[in-house]
Amino acid sequence: MILKMLKINMLLAILFFLSGCATESDILNGVDGQPIPSAFANFPDIPFPEKSYLELGDTKAFGTGENWMGSLAFSAPYNASRIFDFYVSEMPKNRWTEVAIVRARISQMTYFRNNRAVQILIESLNDNNSRITITAVPNQTTNQGVQNNEF
Numbered sequence: 001m002i003l004k005m006l007k008i009n010m011l012l013a014i015l016f017f018l019s020g021c022a023t024e025s026d027i028l029n030g031v032d033g034q035p036i037p038s039a040f041a042n043f044p045d046i047p048f049p050e051k052s053y054l055e056l057g058d059t060k061a062f063g064t065g066e067n068w069m070g071s072l073a074f075s076a077p078y079n080a081s082r083i084f085d086f087y088v089s090e091m092p093k094n095r096w097t098e099v100a101i102v103r104a105r106i107s108q109m110t111y112f113r114n115n116r117a118v119q120i121l122i123e124s125l126n127d128n129n130s131r132i133t134i135t136a137v138p139n140q141t142t143n144q145g146v147q148n149n150e151f
Helices: 002-021 081-091 145-146
Strands: 061-062 071-074 098-101 106-113 116-126 129-138
Touching: 081 116, 081 129, 129 145
Parallel strands: none
Antiparallel strands: 061 071, 071 129, 098 106, 106 116, 116 129
């Protein structure tokens, strides 16, 4: 009995020690001491799932803020179904109007907002990882026309 209690205490001590070693990744600070924002901060009108990773080699975008154009490629540690549900929920919160949504092996979503349209492609990499490509282009159709099915 004492030996069993000693083993449990040792196990708890090791777990406590190891949990103390686990830290979040270091924040990169600029020369002024302020944290450097994530690459995703350049695209504030698009929601990104937590823990997403921008794939710079496949990303081609110019401009920042709410006027950027181009294509963003990134991966996220969630299955494609959860990513799909994330965008169905979050895009309207950023004032994007849904135009078309297709849930498939490679899901496709199209949204309009002001003078731009975005297409979101979601592909499953495996059970718990997805690749997402968001392409923003100029839009000549008004959101009013989309809401009235006049596009």
